[in-house]
Amino acid sequence: MKFCSACASPLELKIPTGDNRERHCCNHCGAIHYINPKIVVGTIPTYRGKVLLCKRAIEPRYGFWTLPAGFMELKETTHEGALRETWEEAGARVALGPLFTMFDVLRAEQVHLFFRATLEEPVFCAGEESLDVRLFDEQDIPWDELAFKTVTQTLKLFFEDRRQGRYSLHTGDVFGHTDWQPNDFLAQHKPYTQG
Numbered sequence: 366m367k368f369c370s371a372c373a374s375p376l377e378l379k380i381p382t383g384d385n386r387e388r389h390c391c392n393h394c395g396a397i398h399y400i401n402p403k404i405v406v407g408t409i410p411t412y413r414g415k416v417l418l419c420k421r422a423i424e425p426r427y428g429f430w431t432l433p434a435g436f437m438e439l440k441e442t443t444h445e446g447a448l449r450e451t452w453e454e455a456g457a458r459v460a461l462g463p464l465f466t467m468f469d470v471l472r473a474e475q476v477h478l479f480f481r482a483t484l485e486e487p488v489f490c491a492g493e494e495s496l497d498v499r500l501f502d503e504q505d506i507p508w509d510e511l512a513f514k515t516v517t518q519t520l521k522l523f524f525e526d527r528r529q530g531r532y533s534l535h536t537g538d539v540f541g542h543t544d545w546q547p548n549d550f551l552a553q554h555k556p557y558t559q560g
């Protein structure tokens with residue numbers, strides 16, 4: 366970010382008063398431009414035990430398979446975003462279930478959320494961002510042609526939980542470390558003590 370989106374003046378990277386990290390600051394109008402992680406929302410759509418995957422028609426990872434997912438828009442909930450992406454990419458209307466995975470993707474500055482979802486009818490089609498959309502049995506999942514690590518992790522956890530007959534919420538990071546606890550953070554960061 367080089368110029369202020371409010372007044373078009375050049376920006377300076379500095380720590381604002383009262384803050385603790387560098388921000389893009391406008392010395393002309395005083396605006397501080399924060400950059401925060403983006404949220405990606407998606408679904409694990411199933412029909413009679415099969416999972417719906419989309420073959421990407423866009424970069425990154427053109428031609429690789431993915432669960433329907435995309436960037437959350439302003440003025441929509443995570444649920445609405447997940448339903449919209451499933452409709453746009455897979456042409457599928459689904460009944461949304463509970464949140465299943467939440468992954469921190471630090472390198473891409475994103476957080477990925479996947480909800481379980483069911484198709485009432487096997488009705489779907491490739492949207493503008495998909496080359497193909499298909500239902501896969503577990504044994505047919507193209508594991509080597511999946512687009513993103515969070516998709517691979519989500520599918521692995523989904524089939525594991527299904528075998529055990531119970532689903533729970535899984536959290537983790539993109540490297541495949543799952544089920545973070547709040548105490549992991551405290552263990553890694555020295556507590557702040559005053560004086």
Ligand code: ZN
Pocket residue numbers: 369370371372373374391392393394395396
């Ligand atoms: Zn400005």
